[in-house]
Amino acid sequence: MGDSQREEQPAQSDGNEVWAQGAIFKSRLWDVNQKSIYLQNNELIAGYLQAPNSALEEKIYWVRNHAFGQENFPVILSIRGGKNCLACSPGAWPELQLESVNIMDLYKDREASTRFTFFLTNKDGIWRFESAAHPGWYLCTSSKANEPIGLIKDPGSSHLVDFYFQPES
Numbered sequence: 001m002g003d004s005q006r007e008e009q010p011a012q013s014d015g016n017e018v019w020a021q022g023a024i025f026k027s028r029l030w031d032v033n034q035k036s037i038y039l040q041n042n043e044l045i046a047g048y049l050q051a052p053n054s055a056l057e058e059k060i061y062w063v064r065n066h067a068f069g070q071e072n073f074p075v076i077l078s079i080r081g082g083k084n085c086l087a088c089s090p091g092a093w094p095e096l097q098l099e100s101v102n103i104m105d106l107y108k109d110r111e112a113s114t115r116f117t118f119f120l121t122n123k124d125g126i127w128r129f130e131s132a133a134h135p136g137w138y139l140c141t142s143s144k145a146n147e148p149i150g151l152i153k154d155p156g157s158s159h160l161v162d163f164y165f166q167p168e169s
Helices: 051-056 110-116
Strands: 011-013 016-018 025-031 036-040 043-047 060-064 074-079 084-088 096-100 117-123 126-131 138-142 150-152 163-167
Touching (some): 036 051, 110 117
Antiparallel strands (some): 060 074, 074 084, 117 126, 138 150
16 A cells, blocks of 8 residues: 555445455645645644745545445545544644554554544535534634644634645555
């Protein structure tokens, strides 16, 4: 699997669609203000990366979380080839965290993977990532450059919850 992106294709089995199990996909993620995601001091930051710094952009590795079924497009997101996963902390005001856990160790266990799972929605090529552990909380960036990405319940003009999410080969 490694760095190569695989296209998830439904296979037919007795008339029912069965999705590829355990495929890791690689995508580019940036917000609607064109801020890229990069790692700084073990924290994901959204900022404008110019040509000399564009190599700092983190690619997002993801798997479908089959423990949640096929509804709501549940995924687990990670960086560094699937070795550091995005997680939502417990509590009433969750925070986005990076945890050193292998993405392939999570996607089959609903209980263990809930705080690592995001439901994706897409409208006209714009994506939103809603926390499975904290319904109504979305992955967000600040409207300012070079600020950490996080989670927000009520987005306003100070935070963006809309992203572009493009597969890479």
